[in-house]
Amino acid sequence: MPTTSDDCIFCKIIAGELPARIVREDERTVAFMDIAPATYGHTLVVPRNHAQDLLEIPAEDLEAVVRAGRAVAGRVKERLGADGVNLINSCGSAAWQTVFHFHLHVIPRYADDPLKL
Ligand code: 5GP
Numbered sequence: 001m002p003t004t005s006d007d008c009i010f011c012k013i014i015a016g017e018l019p020a021r022i023v024r025e026d027e028r029t030v031a032f033m034d035i036a037p038a039t040y041g042h043t044l045v046v047p048r049n050h051a052q053d054l055l056e057i058p059a060e061d062l063e064a065v066v067r068a069g070r071a072v073a074g075r076v077k078e079r080l081g082a083d084g085v086n087l088i089n090s091c092g093s094a095a096w097q098t099v100f101h102f103h104l105h106v107i108p109r110y111a112d113d114p115l116k117l
């Protein structure tokens, strides 16, 4: 069983207690569509085990999330025709982290998209 935190929305998604469009799963990670996508195909990759942020997540889970993020990035390029991909993590509220369960944003980029990052 993964370690969880009460009142964590991503733990609830992982446990199937909140709905999400899950696009990839493995032993250590789950990837699902962001509820407010920055671009078409914006996906979040999270560890099954609850960890607050980049400084708290154990190395094995971080490595698994990065591997999964790369797999999702390859998939969005291939299947959605993205021209590029941003992988982003925000650590701490000063860095605009809003959900305190570590997550990697996989943001597909299109040559003509208006997103400014
Ligand atoms: P942060 O701001 O912490 O880097 O990113 C949190 C992300 O989680 C945001 O992009 C936000 O849209 C997404 N998010 C927040 N609540 C939910 C939810 O209930 N379901 C899904 N799928 N995404 C969520």
Ligand code: ZN
Pocket: 004, 005, 008, 009, 010, 011, 012, 049, 050, 051, 100, 101
């Ligand atoms: Zn959590």
